Amino acid sequence: MGNQNPLLDAYKNAKYQVTGHGKRDVSVLLDSLSIQTGQEESDMYGSGHIIDSFQEKMAAYLGKESAVFFPSGTMAQQIAMRIWCDEKGIRKVAYHPLCHLEIHEEDGLKELHHIEPVLLADANEIIKLHNVVNMKEDISCLLLELPQREIGGQLPTFEELQVISDYCREKGIRLHLDGARLLEILPFYKKTAAEVCALFDSVYVSFYKGIGGVAGAVLAGPKDFTETSKVWKRRHGGDLISLYPYILSADFYFDQRVGKMEEYYEGAKELATLYNECEGVRTLPITPVSNMFHVHVQAPKDEVERIFADTYGESGVGLTGHLRENGENSCFFEVSIGDNYSTVPKSNLKQTFTLLNKKLKTRTLV
Template identity: 35%
Template sequence: MSGQPPRSPADTFAALAQACEDLGVDTWDTYGDGGAVRMLEEDLIERFGVEAAAFFPSGVMAQQAALRVHCDRAGTRRVAMPDLSHLLVHEEDGPRVLHDLEVLFLTRGFETPTAAHLTKLPGPLGAVLVELPLRDAGCLLPSWEELSELSTACRERGVALHVDGARIWESQPWFDHSLAEIAAQADSTYVSFYKGLGGLAGAALLGSADLVADARLWRRRLGGTTYRVTAEAVAALVGLRDRLPLVPHTVAWAQAFAAALPAAVTVQPGRPHTNQFLLYAGGDPDSVNERTAAAIEEQQVGLPAWWPAREPGRIQTEVVVTPAALDLDPAATAALLAATVAPA
């Protein structure tokens, strides 16, 4: 009920071979140009209503390239982002070490950026980054009004707004606006292919033609223009075709599951904004994980592992609802998980 079910390399590549037949992929890309890569980029351009898109081997590289281009154009290395941003928490300080970026905290903790937060940061800025959703805060999202107001504030100030959209597919149901409408709020948007879409790897950067052209230069400089990425591109196209239509159902399942949990299990956010969220409870992680492992073996249902929370005596876990969970009853699955935390 949480995470992607395992699949062997042989099965995965066999499915990709069939997808090449189904999608009409009969030529290789060369250094990220042509073939399935061009098909993928053209799909994204139409889907998001942008001028251009470029495939990147990783989101880490795509976002650093975007911020570097924005900062070079603005003539300042100062960028603003949440202190829980993926770039700061999970990337070994790459933006500062590689690009000498000066990072200002737009928000701290479990809070999404707003225009009011931007107002509190004086001086020039090369870019503002908003993570949709803020993963380390339980995939927290702003309201559509808050996002629109932040976009307007950035444009009035002459600052580029960049969207970290690794989970933009899962965020779209919350906003109840199209992907193109979401992307129109920003100057650049990054999307991922291996999370909600279940692809092999890879990402894309979307925006104006000149911005994407400059980002391609940084992709080359950073060693990201590899000889063949056809497999990754085909997997992404399959994800857009097969997995994207199921995302709203996984969000609804997550919300039903969370609503069925007992009060002893705290959900962050209280009503999940996406199909991914945090859970907190009292207890010892080793004991709870022993009961979880026993429940997995007995019920043949994948449940997430728990680890110590910052608060003494509390534990936490992260739930990622994928299409694999849609055959399960959310209320019954909530009862199963609750029993591992607080057995009768």
């Protein structure tokens, strides 16, 4: 049987898919295992050469004293907030209203750690210095997500980050980076990961988003911070007997893709230009600042689904498999550029957008 989503079926059946790195199936793990000799011993309960060497590699890359591998970013970030709150004795942290901790974790921070969030900035805007300065509450930590995914992957300027960092250090507020997509923003900032992370006391990085590994994350910061995080990792059940399938795939795809982030970024800007030339379509941001952005279409979701599916069938190029409503006569979707984009012939891509624009224009004339 199908998946009861005709648009997703049409996307999967298209000869080319524009977004991502390809199917998330067992081949993601098999490819990373193919270069292994099978002689190295497994990690066990958070220790061993496999996990130690990867943690050291990531600490050096991020410019931090130490790093710890976690099975999930959700676990890593809640633990980071707990450590900083315990340090200062204030159970309040500040972050954006659409932060992952606020909208995707079933109130884990509140229920598990009894930490109260202070929501900064309007939901549709990024956090800026004046939001931080004008806070009424005392907090232990400020969390910044770069890029801010739920509003199209928007970013503050590096200069804005610098002044926020300086202010937090002056006031004794810990600054934590939700860097799930840290690698993807480096081309825009024209900075190294270490240069960005130097502004923050702690940082989390994901290995299944832009990197495309199976799962997993690292939490990096000062040695005493990461040693404490290991205790909390054990308390959370994060010390599985072995994490090597996640670590090996993370390491393999990190090496494969860390040098491609500029290519993905340029692809995102090119694709956004094509979308913005279509009737009733606008991207957020208009010019992407990473490999991801949102596409908003001024038409009902069910109608756009039919138009997109028909376009895929004619052109053989799939643009997205999922749309979300954004009001009665509007919908949107997220785009994330990876290895797939370079496999789509430019002539096919141009034909796809010519067809799409024609169908959207025809719709407005009916």
